[in-house]
Amino acid sequence: MSNISELSLTKIINGIKKKEFTSEEVTKSFIDQSKKSKKLNTYITECFEEAIKSAKNFDKNKNYKGLLSGVPIAVKDLFCTKNVRTTAGSKILHNFIPTYESTVTNNLWSQGAFLLGKLNCDEFAMGSSNETSFFGNVINPYGEKLVPGGSSGGSASALAAGLTPATIGTDTGGSIRQPASFTGTVGLKPTYGRCSRWGIVAFASSLDQAGPMTRNVEDCALLFQAMSGYDSKDSTSVDTKVDNYSSKLTDKVKGLKIGIPKEYKVDGMPKEIDDLWKKGIEYLKDAGAIVKNISLPHTMYALPAYYIVAPAEASSNLARYDGVKYGHRAKGKNLIEMYENTRSEGFGDEVKRRILIGTYVLSSGYYDAYYLKAQKVRQLIKNDFDKAFHDVDAILTPSTPSSAFKIGDKTNDPVSMYLNDIFTVPVNLSGLPAISVPAGYDKNNLPLGLQLIGKAFDEQTILNLSLAIEKRADFNKNFKVWWI
Amino acid sequence: MTEIKFDYFINGEKEKWEVIIGLEVHAQVLSKSKLFSSSPTKFGAEPNTQVSLVDSAFPGMLPVINQFCVEQSIKTGLGLNAKINLNSVFDRKNYFYADLPQGYQISQYKNPIVGEGEVVLDMPYGTKKVGIERLHLEQDAGKSIHDMDPDNSLVDLNRSGIALMEIVSKPDLRSPEEVNSYIKKLRSIMRYIGTCDGNMQEGSLRADVNVSVRKVGDKKFGTRCEIKNVNSIKFMQMAIEHEARRQVELLESGKKIDQETRLFDTKKNVTRSMRSKEDAHDYRYFPDPDLLPLHLDINLIDKLKKELPELPDQKKERFIKEHNLSSYEANILVSEKEISEYYEEVVKKCDKKLATNWIIVELFAVLNKKNLSISQSPVSAKNLSALIKMISSGKISGKIAKGVFEKMQIDDKDPIQIVEKEGLTQQSDPKELEKIVVKVLSKNKDKVTQYKSGKEKLFGYFVGEVMKLSKGKANPQLINQILKNKLK
Numbered sequence: 001m002s003n004i005s006e007l008s009l010t011k012i013i014n015g016i017k018k019k020e021f022t023s024e025e026v027t028k029s030f031i032d033q034s035k036k037s038k039k040l041n042t043y044i045t046e047c048f049e050e051a052i053k054s055a056k057n058f059d060k061n062k063n064y065k066g067l068l069s070g071v072p073i074a075v076k077d078l079f080c081t082k083n084v085r086t087t088a089g090s091k092i093l094h095n096f097i098p099t100y101e102s103t104v105t106n107n108l109w110s111q112g113a114f115l116l117g118k119l120n121c122d123e124f125a126m127g128s129s130n131e132t133s134f135f136g137n138v139i140n141p142y143g144e145k146l147v148p149g150g151s152s153g154g155s156a157s158a159l160a161a162g163l164t165p166a167t168i169g170t171d172t173g174g175s176i177r178q179p180a181s182f183t184g185t186v187g188l189k190p191t192y193g194r195c196s197r198w199g200i201v202a203f204a205s206s207l208d209q210a211g212p213m214t215r216n217v218e219d220c221a222l223l224f225q226a227m228s229g230y231d232s233k234d235s236t237s238v239d240t241k242v243d244n245y246s247s248k249l250t251d252k253v254k255g256l257k258i259g260i261p262k263e264y265k266v267d268g269m270p271k272e273i274d275d276l277w278k279k280g281i282e283y284l285k286d287a288g289a290i291v292k293n294i295s296l297p298h299t300m301y302a303l304p305a306y307y308i309v310a311p312a313e314a315s316s317n318l319a320r321y322d323g324v325k326y327g328h329r330a331k332g333k334n335l336i337e338m339y340e341n342t343r344s345e346g347f348g349d350e351v352k353r354r355i356l357i358g359t360y361v362l363s364s365g366y367y368d369a370y371y372l373k374a375q376k377v378r379q380l381i382k383n384d385f386d387k388a389f390h391d392v393d394a395i396l397t398p399s400t401p402s403s404a405f406k407i408g409d410k411t412n413d414p415v416s417m418y419l420n421d422i423f424t425v426p427v428n429l430s431g432l433p434a435i436s437v438p439a440g441y442d443k444n445n446l447p448l449g450l451q452l453i454g455k456a457f458d459e460q461t462i463l464n465l466s467l468a469i470e471k472r473a474d475f476n477k478n479f480k481v482w483w484i
Numbered sequence: 485m486t487e488i489k490f491d492y493f494i495n496g497e498k499e500k501w502e503v504i505i506g507l508e509v510h511a512q513v514l515s516k517s518k519l520f521s522s523s524p525t526k527f528g529a530e531p532n533t534q535v536s537l538v539d540s541a542f543p544g545m546l547p548v549i550n551q552f553c554v555e556q557s558i559k560t561g562l563g564l565n566a567k568i569n570l571n572s573v574f575d576r577k578n579y580f581y582a583d584l585p586q587g588y589q590i591s592q593y594k595n596p597i598v599g600e601g602e603v604v605l606d607m608p609y610g611t612k613k614v615g616i617e618r619l620h621l622e623q624d625a626g627k628s629i630h631d632m633d634p635d636n637s638l639v640d641l642n643r644s645g646i647a648l649m650e651i652v653s654k655p656d657l658r659s660p661e662e663v664n665s666y667i668k669k670l671r672s673i674m675r676y677i678g679t680c681d682g683n684m685q686e687g688s689l690r691a692d693v694n695v696s697v698r699k700v701g702d703k704k705f706g707t708r709c710e711i712k713n714v715n716s717i718k719f720m721q722m723a724i725e726h727e728a729r730r731q732v733e734l735l736e737s738g739k740k741i742d743q744e745t746r747l748f749d750t751k752k753n754v755t756r757s758m759r760s761k762e763d764a765h766d767y768r769y770f771p772d773p774d775l776l777p778l779h780l781d782i783n784l785i786d787k788l789k790k791e792l793p794e795l796p797d798q799k800k801e802r803f804i805k806e807h808n809l810s811s812y813e814a815n816i817l818v819s820e821k822e823i824s825e826y827y828e829e830v831v832k833k834c835d836k837k838l839a840t841n842w843i844i845v846e847l848f849a850v851l852n853k854k855n856l857s858i859s860q861s862p863v864s865a866k867n868l869s870a871l872i873k874m875i876s877s878g879k880i881s882g883k884i885a886k887g888v889f890e891k892m893q894i895d896d897k898d899p900i901q902i903v904e905k906e907g908l909t910q911q912s913d914p915k916e917l918e919k920i921v922v923k924v925l926s927k928n929k930d931k932v933t934q935y936k937s938g939k940e941k942l943f944g945y946f947v948g949e950v951m952k953l954s955k956g957k958a959n960p961q962l963i964n965q966i967l968k969n970k971l972k
Contacts, residue, residue: 080544093543100537102544199544205773234546235775313773316576319587320541324639335582335637362578362768371770 004029005162009071009219012165016070023070026165027055030072030116034163039483040139042158044077045085045118054114066112067226067246074164076155077118078125079105079210080199084115088201089123089133089151092321092328092346102199103231104168104210111226116164120154123348124318125175125203127151128420131411132350139407140183142446142479146404149179149420155213156183160477166214166223170200172207173306174400174424177436180213181399181449184438184477186220186466187213189424191456192431193238196231202317204310205236207428215477217437217467221245224459240457248460251468254288256461259392263299264423266401272442273398280396280439280450280469287468292392296384301377302426307418308361308374309429314351315358321346353414382430389455394462397423399436399449423451433459437466438475445478488608492659493700496732501697503728504705505663506655509670510648511680512624512688513556519623519647520547520590527686531640539645541585546774549574553647554778556679557597557621558788560649563673563795564616566601568785572620574775578768583626583639591650593769596620597778603653603673604797605665606815614666615654624648649680655694655705660721667691667717668819672796676821690715695727697735706731707741711755714748723748727755799824807836816844822858829865834872842872846889862893871899878959884908912959914966917950920958921966924949935971943967 004012004026015021031048051072058070080086080098087093105115122132130138130153138153140146141161148157152169156179159167169176171189180187188211195210202208212223225246230239260281265274281291323329323342330345332338347355361370388395401422410417427434433456436449450469454462494501518525521538538545561568575593576586598619605612626644630637651670657663671682671689682689696708711727714720726748731741745764746755771777794802796818803814817827817840830839847868851861871888874880880888880903888899888908903909911917924946925932935942950963 080542086543088543096543098542098544100542197544198546201543202774233548235548236773312770316578316588316768316770319578319580320543320585322580322582322587324582325540325585326542339580359768362770364766364768367768367770 005033005165007165008215009166010222012071013067013069013222017064023055023058023072024052026070027051027072027116030162030164033161034074034117034158036484037161037163040141040157040161040163041136042120042138042154042161042163043074043117044087044089044120044135044154047084047115047117051114051116058112058114063112066110067222068108069112071113071165072116073108073113074116074119074155074158074167075105076121076152076167076169078121078170078201079168080201081105081115081118084118086118086201087135088125089121089135090346090348090351091134092342093201094134094328096327098199100199103196103233104200104227106199107227107229108168113226119152119158119164119167121169122151122153122175123351124201124314125151125170125172125208126314126350126354128174128178128417129405129407129410130154130179131407132348134348137407139483140404141481141483142183142404144482145406146446147182147407149182149400149404151175152179152187152213156180156185156187159183159185159213159215161483166212166219168210168223168227169213170203170208170210171424171428172203172209172310173428174421176211176213177399177424177434177449177451178420180436181438181447182404184447184475185213185215186217186435186437187211188220188224188435188459188463189427189433190224190228190459191238191433192428193236194228194433194457194459196229196234196237198231198233204313205317206313207306207310209428217463217470218246218249220435220466221249221463224463238457243460245460245463249467250464251287251471253284253465253468256289256394256465257392258284258289258291258465259294259388259395260291261294261296261299261388261395261397263296264397266422269398269401270442273401273448276440276448276450277396277398279473283439283469283472284396284465286472289465289468294388294392294395296381296388296426298377298380298384299426302381302429303418303422305374305377305381306421306425306429307357308370309378311354311358312362312371313358315355315362318347318351318355350414378429381426385426385430385432385453393455393458394465395453396465397451397453399423399451403442403444403446403448427451427453432456433462435459435462435466437469437473439469439473440475441478447475490607490609490658492661494697494728494732496736498736500700501728501732502700502702503658503724504655504696504698504708505657505659505724506694506708507653507657507663507666508692508694509651509653509667510690510692511560511651511670511674511682513553513621513647513649514678514680515550515553515556515647517550517552518645519550519553519621521645523645525646527688529642531638531642534642535644539585540641541587547590547772549775549778550647553621554597554780555784555788556647557619557649558780558785559677559792560651560674560679561598561601561619562785562789562792563677563679564598564601564603564619564651566616566619567599568780569595569597569599570780570782571595572597572778572780574621574772574778575769576772579765581625581628582637583628583641583644585626585641585644589623589625590772590775591622592620597780603666603669605662605669606811607662607665612662614656614662617652617654619649619651622648622650655696660724663693663720663724664717667720669796672819672821676793676795684716687715691720693720693724695724695731696741697728697731706735707743709741709743709755710745711748712745712758719748719750722750722753723755726753730755796824807831807840809836809840813840813844820858826858826861826865830869830872832869834869835876838872838876839869842868846886850893862896863889864896867892867896867899874899874903878910878912879903880908880910881956881960884910884956908957910959911954911957912962914962917954917958917962918966920950920953921963921970924953925970932971943971946971
């Protein structure tokens with residue numbers, strides 16, 4: 001039954017329900033595929049034995065009540081999982097085993113899924129290529145030399161390569177959508193406050209949001225529904241009803257108004273990205289949507305503002321990793337030296353860079369010029385979107401300015417690495433939902449995604465539009481399995 | 485009466501100096517659980533037993549504001565006649581320390597929950613108004629213990645995350661006495677409202693003191709020093725005195741004051757430099773993105789205002805107006821919530837003036853002697869009230885009452901029973917008393933003659949003899965009347 005691992009999440013759930021295969025067979029199929037795919041370096045921690053146990057237990061009890069009954073799921077190693085090591089891709093947490101379960105993963109397990117393993121990611125989710133992980137690079141199944149994107153690179157790669165039927169990631173500046181785009185998968189960043197942040201290792205609290213990563217839009221709606229919900233343990237969680245996104249999912253999008261922001265036509269954007277965008281417009285027009293040109297005038301300030309706000313919050317969020325309570329502790333003659341050694345050894349270069357930037361922009365004398373100004377810019381960017389959404393129901397842009405790049409290509413040039421997030425970052429600053437859906441290929445046959453940005457808490461509309469694109473895009477996973 | 489004037493100045497060798505003091509009081513909010521977690525706040529528990537994942541800053545943990553603590557701080561603000569800010573913000577104050585698990589303290593920086601207010605002090609030279617700059621909510625840190633292990637410092641996180649109100653005064657205080665009075669007033673207000681137990685020994689009330697000096701007559705403030713960690717009023721007063729003298733000496737010898745943080749050494753009676761302004765932390769304050777800004781409903785504030793108990797100042801005014809007490813008496817009776825409660829219980833059923841005297845003079849003498857607080861009083865309010873009622877109704881004399889009061893102190897005995905059992909009731913029957921008077925006068929015919937011929941001093945002798953014969957129970961006023969009649 002080795003082909004189970006090729007099936008979509010929805011097909012697997014239905015297959016289990018219809019007793020076409022057992023949960024154990026499903027689980028073994030993914031474990032088998034995972035074991036053969038070590039080259040991709042997607043897992044940080046495997047939970048295969050426990051997963052088999054859970055599957056057997058499921059097959060014995062046959063409780064089909066949950067949305068995800070009997071499904072093994074591997075998750076980004078940023079979600080705290082009870083009794084399972086949680087590293088955030090960092091040496092400083094290489095030995096950290098939480099005694100608690102994040103709300104979002106807990107939601108999955110209460111819908112009948114169980115944990116298959118913890119997936120590689122950029123250290124503390126800081127990166128766009130999965131090259132900052134303490135546990136090494138992740139390889140994109142589309143090419144041995146290619147990055148899978150980041151920070152949810154392990155999740156994207158594992159999903160594309162058939163090592164997990166679906167997965168969840170986190171998105172602070174594009175960390176779900178960019179790797180989804182690079183690996184030909186679907187990734188949704190929900191509205192800020194839709195999914196609880198409780199139990200997720202924090203990067204930048206006002207931007208972080210967990211979301212589903214799947215092989216198709218139908219799966220995405222289902223997984224999104226399963227993981228969402230209000231959580232009183234997260235003060236920024238919003239108490240609104242979780243819709244039945246799956247049953248409401250439709251590709252009938254006739255009459256919806258789609259905005260095309262002119263500011264996203266950036267200088268030096270490859271022609272094939274522009275072509276893809278045009279194709280996307282055609283697909284939606286074909287589906288009956290009305291396409292309008294719009295303006296989001298402050299877009300050019302989003303990236304600089306993001307690279308002030310996110311490091312500022314991160315510099316404070318990461319202060320707790322000091323060697324005192326848990327995680328890595330280095331020796332030192334006194335407290336200060338212990339701190340210095342612990343954090344020097346425990347954090348990688350990119351994390352250190354962002355802590356330094358964040359500390360700088362918050363320090364007295366610089367706060368007003370950087371942090372405060374960035375917050376004002378953030379408000380302007382939000383206002384842009386608010387204004388645009390008076391006229392349109394969703395906004396269509398490319399997900400990324402390029403396809404997957406080569407490992408090592410951008411590691412020495414942080415700015416060009418940061419530029420990869422140019423289309424995704426404004427969405428996080430505004431707290432809006434956005435999805436990346438595979439829509440085509442570049443000249444090297446590498447996948448490219450389109451991004452749909454929606455109104456706050458209107459994920460349904462962008463899911464529906466994505467489905468319309470998915471049906472027309474004629475996108476098929478077309479890589480050779482070279483790594484087995 | 486001579487008028488008392490304020491006279492706290494430091495007389496240097498050259499000049500007379502005025503001392504300027506401002507206080508930052510940290511008051512632990514009376515609450516069962518912490519500011520951002522549901523951990524208990526019990527004092528004196530085993531180390532690290534009152535700690536949640538949030539208090540110890542585990543990855544992915546998030547703070548959730550405790551509404552009760554918010555209400556407690558609003559009530560305190562109302563008690564300080566302060567402006568309650570409908571919008572306030574929690575900020576992160578970033579610094580590294582072993583007993584600060586998050587690496588930042590959640591506090592309020594630019595937008596505190598309570599704004600400007602005012603506290604009125606009763607000083608011997610009149611009332612003194614002290615401005616409140618602000619009150620904000622923040623988390624307490626844990627406790628580092630450096631003397632339990634030769635090689636390591638130990639950390640106890642029980643206190644980590646407990647809610648504190650930082651109450652910042654304006655630089656309005658001018659003497660250690662005013663500081664004493666200010667802290668006691670704050671403590672009293674918070675205890676009346678039930679928002680802080682004010683226990684300085686357990687650290688639920690702590691203060692940092694800002695001291696500067698200026699020549700008498702100068703308008704500009706001098707450079708101030710902050711004295712940290714003074715945990716009793718006595719030490720605070722000593723620290724101020726010493727710090728002010730140190731500053732005067734420096735200035736008079738032509739040196740400058742460095743703005744710095746100092747510690748008070750209680751053994752050597754000096755303040756020492758802890759860190760200079762240059763070494764001061766850059767706390768990198770910024771709004772905590774894990775918490776939404778705090779928006780208060782005006783209706784909640786109105787509701788809390790209505791629920792507020794009568795506060796010491798209002799109570800004092802009422803005691804003066806309605807109970808006819810002097811300002812001095814009223815002040816003593818309202819100074820502590822428990823005293824005022826005791827007094828009000830006593831006067832429910834007896835004369836107010838008499839009760840005031842008995843509490844302030846007789847009861848306080850006993851409490852002082854035995855080193856007890858009013859809540860540990862050996863005589864209950866109910867029984868003291870009964871005793872006073874017997875005095876004012878003439879059932880017993882004031883003199884007898886003192887003896888009964890002695891006896892009441894053992895097991896809080898009922899004074900009515902003591903009086904009845906020992907037959908101490910005052911003789912107020914005029915016929916009976918007349919019999920005794922006649923007896924005394926007939927025994928002392930020679931003295932009656934002397935009296936009538938002008939030796940009026942003998943009147944007291946006759947009274948004493950009647951008292952003796954009645955075993956002290958005779959009603960003195962009646963005796964006076966009867967004697968006067970018979971001796972005409």
